[in-house]
Amino acid sequence: MSSILTNNGAIVALQTLKNINSSLTKTQNEISTGKSVATAKDNAAVWSISKVMEAEVSGFKTISSNLSMASSAVATAQNGAEQISALMTQMRDAVIAAQNLGAGDTSSRDKVQADIDQLVGQIGTIVSSAQINGMNLLDGSTASFGFLASLDRSAGGTVTAGTIDVTGHDLSQGAYVAQAAFTGSTGASTAADTAAFTMDAATGTGTLVVDAGATYAAGDKLQVTIGGKTASYTFSAADVASTTPADLAAVGLKGAIEALGIADLTVDYDSGTAGTLVLTNGGASDLGVSAQYKNAGAGGLGLLSTITVDTPANASTALANIETMMQDVIAAASDFGSSGKRIDTQIGFLSKLTDTLTMGIGALVDANMEEASARLQALQTQQQLGIQSLSIANQAPSSILALFR
Template identity: 45%
Template sequence: MSSILTNNSAMVALQTLKSINSDLGKIQSEISTGKTVESAKDNAATWAISKVMSSDVEGFRAISDSLSLGQSTVGVALDAAEGITDLLTEIKGKIVNSQEENVDRGKIQTDIVALRDQISSIAGAAQFNGLNLLSNTDNTEGSGTASILSSLDRAGDGTISPSNIDVSKQDLGTGAAEFGATAVASAGDLIAVSAASAVGPAGATPVISFTADGAAGGASYRITLTGAAANEWGTTAVNFEYVARDGDTEMDVSNNLLKQMNDYATANEFTNTTFTQDATTGAITVANTGAAADTLGVAVAENLDGTAAGGLAALADIDVSDADGAAAALASIEGLIQTSIDAAASLGSDGKRIETQNEFVGKLMDGLKSGIGSLVDADMEAASAKLQALQTQQQLGVQALSIANQAPQTILSLFR
């Protein structure tokens, strides 16, 4: 049956042509944008995944900038630490020269002072964008560590957690410690002694214990030893002080004070007094093996808000003007050089870790970009071939619709 109201052939041809034109528009969009999934309506799941991955790429780009900044900061500190090590080595050479009797120790001391001032200048200027990794005297909690954002870790549930590379500050300053002026809340909060007098054969054996209450820095510890008239220490009170820096433990405090006391006893050739340390708690036991009258009094003091000494503060005590000073300086400089070497080695390790992480982040971004491309990028070779096919189909569809539209014209012949 033929009808002039309903042309089924034309409707079929029209729908086919519309479908061809829709596909042709899509393939032209792919060619012009380069993407097969440009919006969520193209493929919601693939689009969502690609957007999450794209946000991660942007995050890692910012992390790469953070790592580059951290790498530069550590690099400046490392160069300064290596330079300070070289200057300390030069000071050692001058100290060795001062051991001879027929040298001008005064001029050597002048050279040492100049080198010491240069070390102080380098340590103070070794900052990048306001951060100096060679200074660690701030009392603020956490100030002893510089955290550098190194990664964003995505869990299975989609939550993000940052990861950091913590760089420990190394103190190569030459400033002296300043004992705090603020009293602790109650006696024994920082340092306590089990007995305060009559240390010796006829007296007690006091134990000095420590608490690292100054984890935020500034906790000030003082041990005072006073001998009797017949004692090898004499009646002069001798103070041993240490001001904690951020992150110090009880053992750090104990090690420093113990070294001071042992060095003093050795330098003065004391034979009756010994100091022993508990390997776990750091508590120091003071003993005196002299005669019954050879007693030693022990007192302690504790305050807050002090300023920690620079790692090279002992440079101020080096004086080769006389033979005794030259001998003492030779013993002291080795420890200072080792302090500087340890600082440079630590910064070098941190710098290498940051560099490695930065390289990894760069490769990770490349991998993510490649993954995004495989999800949403158009296959241009296939798109080109499909375009040619659709253009041919479009031409044939137009022809088919034209033929179908001519069908009602044949009905007119029936009425002639």
């Protein structure tokens, strides 16, 4: 049946052409944007996942940039500590040279002292200038700092920040104030703020006495070096407020010395005598022991202000102090080196992780350009055929006129 009111062929051709044009528009959008999923309307689930991944990539790039600054700060501190170690080695050599001078050779001692003072000043300059963007890990102003290193997303969508904690070291030269902290110890100095002695192999003993008559403040530190290993104890506010701060410090030092793990070293605490520790060397080698008091405001290298070589005795004390401080500086450089390596490793990992996420996003939303090109040509051909089909269908009602001629 033919009808001049309803052209079924034209309707079918028109619907087909609309579908072809819709697919053609979508394909052209893929080619122009390079994405098969450009908006949430294209595929809501895939679009949502890709946006979360894009946010991760952006966050990791920012973290990586910030970690580069952290790496610079730690590297600066490491280089500073290493340079200070080299300067202290020069200072140590100068003190050793002073020990070989005669007691009356004041002129030579003065020259050595002048060299030492210059080295002390240079160390202070390095400490104060070893900063990046206001962060100084050498002057004691930064006890520790947590650098943001990752954003860890759980299965539930919760994001937790991961940090790399870097510990600062106090290598400053605050004012040192002598304190009679080791009076009664074996080999105690005249001022009793230091003690030094050697324990013979197998049977050697020595006594460390934390002076109960001294007045301590919170932050004061007692440092003991045995066989090249250093233990320390810092007075807390509670210690100072107690009636037996010397006993508390002695017990704390005992634990710290035992934690050094020195073979065949025995540490006995004499509870009957205030603040007294008895050390016994049962090993096969002699053990050198040195102890040093540091007041709270002295800074890690505060003892540099006490380095004098005007007499053989002072030169000997100076050598012991330098040895102790060098251990602190070497430990600082080592810590910064470890932290710097960890930060650099994390930067490398974030770079690879960012690349992997970027490729994952591309796999989700990027258009297959070869497929899109082939589909475009096919749809353009279908469009032309659809237009031709619609044209033929539109001509069909005109044939009815022949019936009325």
